Amino acid sequence: TKVTAKTPNPTWTPPASIKAEHAADGDPLPNVVPAGPDNPLGPFKFTLGVPGYLIHGSNKKFGIGMRTSHGCFRMFNNNVLELAKMAPVGTPVRIINEPYKFGLSGGKVYLEAHTPLDDKGDPSVVDKHTAVINALLKREDLANSVQVNWDMVRDVVAAEDGMPVEIAVPTAPDGNVPMVSSNPYQQQ
Template sequence: MLDARPRPTRFAGTLLGLATLVLTTLAPVAQAEEWPRGHYPLPDQGSLIGEPYTVTASQEETLLDIAREHAVGYEEIRQANPDVSLWLPGEGTEVVIPAQHLLPDAPRDGIVINIAELRLYYYPEVGEGETPRVETYPIGIGREGFDTPLGTTRTTMKLEDPAWYPPASVREEAAARGEEAPAVVPPGPDNPLGRHAILLEIPGYLIHGTNRPDGIGMRASRGCIRMFPEDVEALFRSVPVDTPVHLIDQPFKAAWQDGTLYAQSFATPEVEEQALSHRLEALATLETLKAEAEVTIDYAQLSEALDAAPGRIVSLTPNA
């Protein structure tokens, strides 16, 4: 059964705390990824994977070109580089690639889609002697009024070069504009499903490619999960039918690793009446983690830091 809870909003406002905490953000370093694009070895312990790094823009590249090359979505690249022009970063401009992630608090089994994060995680089965890994890719999800559903489902079918049958809502919108929507859109450059589609057990919902890749990392679909063409092709080749898919909405993540508490929050659409409940959820998460190490946390400082840098992982190192 699908989880009918409303979409969480941005972790914002002031949470009360009494003791002090040294808070530092993880600085990006200039380096290249050693693993294939979007692939990371699973940590033996903890949830932290990857690390941020910087690249240098060329004269012809847009910020979106750079984001796609490094498996980053629209919101992620904008939030990591707020002062860099979207269309003309400029030759020689350093661009931060936010390639560090806290794994969601969800089963490390099959596919996990974190709606708040606009990101998909895939935990493939590995053979004997292979390093356990996770693959993670940016996604586009449902816009307002077409929310991507939550809950646990499974993959049921994989289609290469699928045809698209516009739903009633598309035909109605076209009629309102005085246009006529086609009954079917065959494979090709005009097909919004792209070349690869993975059907879910939830009727009418798919993980698929797109003919508009600039929308990856945004809330712009009618509820389906969109991916860059090269990412969905890689997933298509790797994911078996009957793979579990966990659709979650986790705007606040926190975990201990190597004696340090890491936290991450995401800028999701704010709904004032939900703000308190989401602050309380974040507080409960941190209280549980705090108890594991018997340390205290300045929640007001944490809230201010995460609101100032949505999506950025912060390390919380207690004073000695």
């Protein structure tokens, strides 16, 4: 799909299904939530070419990077504002259903872990560590050229919070491998 519209300070018109859920919980919603700190779309929204899907900020930290919404991708407000500067209307968007993703930035390797879900959206029973190893092996550019901190991998997989965490460093050209600290903020 792609970005079809960009809206700063959006209002939110809750769909009937969400209004019904809130009403059943004793928390009725208005027909329109104005822009501002109580708006669940945050300070910016991207409308996508897939009906019902948005990328937006949030008035709550809960659910960012997780499957907790009704078809939206929630971001931290500062991140969605930065993305708004970089992504014009027409920008391609790929929706990826992969619980474990690796990335390389600044010479460091990152792992992002989400709860694996089955086709119905329920938590899947999988061997998580095998899934991570298989995901790493798919990345031929990383599989044989990094020293992985498996303790950190275990922690990231257990957290399943969708936040990318440094888990490996590249092997130096001379074959030496720098040490990776178990503290992600401190290199040894």
